[in-house]
Amino acid sequence: MTAAAFVSVRASSSRLPGKCLFPIVDGVTALQIVIRRAALTGVPVIVATSRDASDDPVEDLARREGAGVFRGALANKLHRWRDCANAFAVDRVLMVDGDDLAFDYAIGRRVLDAMVEADADAWRAPDDIVCGLFTAAYTRDALERLAAQAPDPLQDTDVIDVFMARAGLRVARPDLRPGERGATVRLTLDYPEDAAFFRALYAAVPLDAPGPAIVRAALDRELWRINWSRQQDYLDNQAAFNRAVETSR
Numbered sequence: 001m002t003a004a005a006f007v008s009v010r011a012s013s014s015r016l017p018g019k020c021l022f023p024i025v026d027g028v029t030a031l032q033i034v035i036r037r038a039a040l041t042g043v044p045v046i047v048a049t050s051r052d053a054s055d056d057p058v059e060d061l062a063r064r065e066g067a068g069v070f071r072g073a074l075a076n077k078l079h080r081w082r083d084c085a086n087a088f089a090v091d092r093v094l095m096v097d098g099d100d101l102a103f104d105y106a107i108g109r110r111v112l113d114a115m116v117e118a119d120a121d122a123w124r125a126p127d128d129i130v131c132g133l134f135t136a137a138y139t140r141d142a143l144e145r146l147a148a149q150a151p152d153p154l155q156d157t158d159v160i161d162v163f164m165a166r167a168g169l170r171v172a173r174p175d176l177r178p179g180e181r182g183a184t185v186r187l188t189l190d191y192p193e194d195a196a197f198f199r200a201l202y203a204a205v206p207l208d209a210p211g212p213a214i215v216r217a218a219l220d221r222e223l224w225r226i227n228w229s230r231q232q233d234y235l236d237n238q239a240a241f242n243r244a245v246e247t248s249r
Contacts, residue, residue: 003112004090005038007031007047007067008077009098011054015190015237020098021057022195025202030101030189031058033198033207035065038096040105040208043112045096048084050074075156078163082147085140092116093143095136101198102187104133104180104211111137111174120172121145122164131231132187133180133211142169159238179212185224186231187214193227200226 009020009031020031031047038045047062049055051071059069070087072080085093092115094108111123111134121142125134138146149163157163164171189195197218205217218224 002090003092003094003115004044004046004068004088005041005094005096005108006081006084006090007034007038007045007062007096007098008081009034009047009058010050010052010074011058012050012052012074013190016192016195019189019195021061022189024101024195024198025207028207029061030195030198031061031098032065033101033202034096034098034103035062035067036207037101037103037105038094038108039067041094041108041112043094044068046070046084046088046090048072048077048080050080073153076147076150076153078143078147078150078157078160079153081138082140082143085143091140093138093140095138097132097135097188099189100132100135100187101189102132102201102211102214106210107134107174107176107180108137114172114174115139118172119170121169122171123174124164124171126173126176126181128181129176130180130183130185130187130211130215131234133215134174142167145169161238177212179215183215183219183224184228185215185218186227186234187218188234190234191227191230193230197223197227 046068049058052074070084072083123137145167149166
């Protein structure tokens, strides 16, 4: 297996526990939506979750969806990703956040194709991308180098910016197309307002709608008002995590 989409998820989220199992529309859960959208990239989907008992339902649901499953470290997702890539012998990893219910499979496909030729260790979302459309992709070597920056399997690596910088990875950015950048739309599940947003969104558009169509629907129907107020909280939490990692070194 040279390429795969890893859905990185655990049920024990600190901000909104169990959110990956929340029903969103017609009984379809958040995690099912993410798996189905990841599958539209055309590569195998592997759900990378933890060995903790709280993630037993995650494994059960993933297998019902036909996804592969890897269970590894709970807190240190860098170890989990590395171990998953090694277990499945995956060289190009498209990382799909279990929070990103509108993951744009078209961006994912473009990045996987570009990874074949580009001289880069990792691909990361540009700063102006619509939040939640795409996060990252890595070579297997990049995951080894990232995991080496957090050797304790119990270390919390929820936000990985500091580890990326320490690993010295060569980072590329995908070229964005119309509808993929700059909009005041929040497409990730961290707060109750986000769950309300996705329920309203997927009552209006198909679960497999392209990313730009989702952004347009959120703007045209003013659904963005439901959860945009949480975006600064989200950014502040990421910044605070990075500062804590820096000062603990």
